[in-house]
Amino acid sequence: MKQRSSLVKSTFIIMIVSLISRFLGFVRDMLIANNFGAGMYTDAYNLAVSVPETIFTLVGLAISTAFLPMLSKIKAQKGQKRMYEFANNVINILFVISLFLFVVTSIFSKEIVYIFGPSEETALIAIKLLRITLLNLLFLSINACFTALLQVNEDFVIPSILGLFFNLPMILYLLFFNNYDILGLTIANVIGNFFRVAVQVPSLLNHEYKYKFIIDIKDERLKAIVVLIIPVIIGAGANSLNMVVDKYIALKFPSGSVSALDYAQKLIIFINTIIAASVTSVAYPLMANMRSNEDIHGFLEILKKSILYLAILLIPITFGVIIFSEDIVKIVYARGAFDKNAVQITSFALLGYGFGIFFTGLRDILNSTLFSMGKTKVTTVNGVVGVIINITFCIILSRYFGIMGIALASVIAMAVTAILLFRSVIKLEKDFIINDIIKKIVLITISSLIMGLVIIIVVINLRNTLGSIPLVLFGGIIGVVVYFTLCHIFKIEEIIEIKSLILKRIKR
DSSP states (O other), X not given: OHHHHHHHHHHHHXXXXXXXXXXXXXXXXXXXXXXXXXSHHHHHHHHHHHHHHHHHHHTHHHHHHHHHHHHHHHHHHHOHHHHHHHHHHHHHHHHHHHHHHHHHHHHTHHHHHHHTOOOHHHHHHHHHHHHHHTTHHHHHHHHHHHHHHHHHTTOOHHHHTHHHHHHHHHHHHXXXXXXXXXXXXXXXXXHHHHHHHHTTHHHHHHTTOOOOOOOOTTOHHHHHHHHHHHHHHHHHHHHHHHHHHHHHHHTTSSTTHHHHHHHHHHHHHHHHHHTHHHHHHHHHHHHHHHHHXXXXXXXXXXXXXXXXXXXXXXXXXXXXXXXXXXXXXXXXXXXXXXXXXXXXXHHHHHHHHHTTHHHHHHHHHHHHXXXXXXXXXXXXXXXXXXXXXXHHHHHHHHHHHTHHHHHHXXXXXXXXXXXXXXXXXXXXXXXXOOHHHHHHHHHHHHHXXXXXXXXHHHHHHHTTTSOHHHHHHHHHHHHHHHXXXXXXXXXXXHHHHHHHHHHHHHHO
């Protein structure tokens, strides 16, 4: 009961903090859309930013994901001081690797950009910007390690607000520099990534962390992590690889298609950061600590509750995004240089991605579960399957449905990956009973479907009367009332838990 309460409370706090942080991300995206629209400059910027992020996912995230369970194990067995000694060793080695990658990719930046096949004008801009964004490799790697240290110490708030410090330089640049251009925005992006690292230092010091320059490649625990690196690279990097494939194929469509996909992905990422990432960022270190302390019952309870909380929040949101896809794009982006054509193609992309919201969250929590168990080879197989499915369906569906087909291909890959991961967890943990989970997910889906039908009736009758903002607000309020009423009728106990926590917070 205590573990369940800790998960709910910590997740609720992080969701609120993340909401504020991600709101600034939306402000940033709205300013970019207003000032640059969806065209050559934003295509170049998105390509330049995505390259170091993809490399980081394949290297830095791999090490930090294998890193967290090991930190938890060392802390449980030998104490915090020894944990920090090992952490410094990994941080220093990771920084050296990132520095090497920075030098290599800087030399071959032109060749990297042309792999994506952009137009000549877009490529020339992207090459220039990429040589700047590659600095992010150094900051992203350290950021991942610092975040893992805070999470092992069950300090979740600071990692949840890092987006605020990342977005602030770009927002200030777009608001207060009259002669702004895409180069300045790129520099602001790099400054934001530096701030994400710097802001974690005071919290680490409060947890008695002290940095020391230690490099010991003979450390047996380091070798254990190295064994896990390749599987984790494929498993954790599958999503980023899918996004790269999406953008590569989108380059074959009219100018602005890459940016439309990126704008739609950011809306989906916003939802998953507020909800799925909030649940995962709390559940993952808790599960890792429970595995280290051999508390299997607590581990399975946290996993079960994490899946159900995701279902309760993400399944109805899926229906809402599908119904209001065009209105959401208009509200967030439709201003300035972001014209009707940009709204249309971005709406198609959002509609496609919308179907995969719950599967994305489920995939992330199950990946984290397997990482905490040290079963990274399982994620490797599932990650490979997901990438192959995405590439195959991307090629096929894009021919018939255009940009929406690219998004739908990603959704299919996410769904299959999530189902395979779920099956793997069940096989590994024989005591994990799923009947209750499946029953409740079915009831949640039925409630969401009825909610969606009610909202559609409202939209049909009020579409010509209300604008996008009041229509979404009014339809959303009615949908929430209908949904939670049905969940109460179906007696889904997790809804009662969430309601009780919210009411307690409001009273305080």
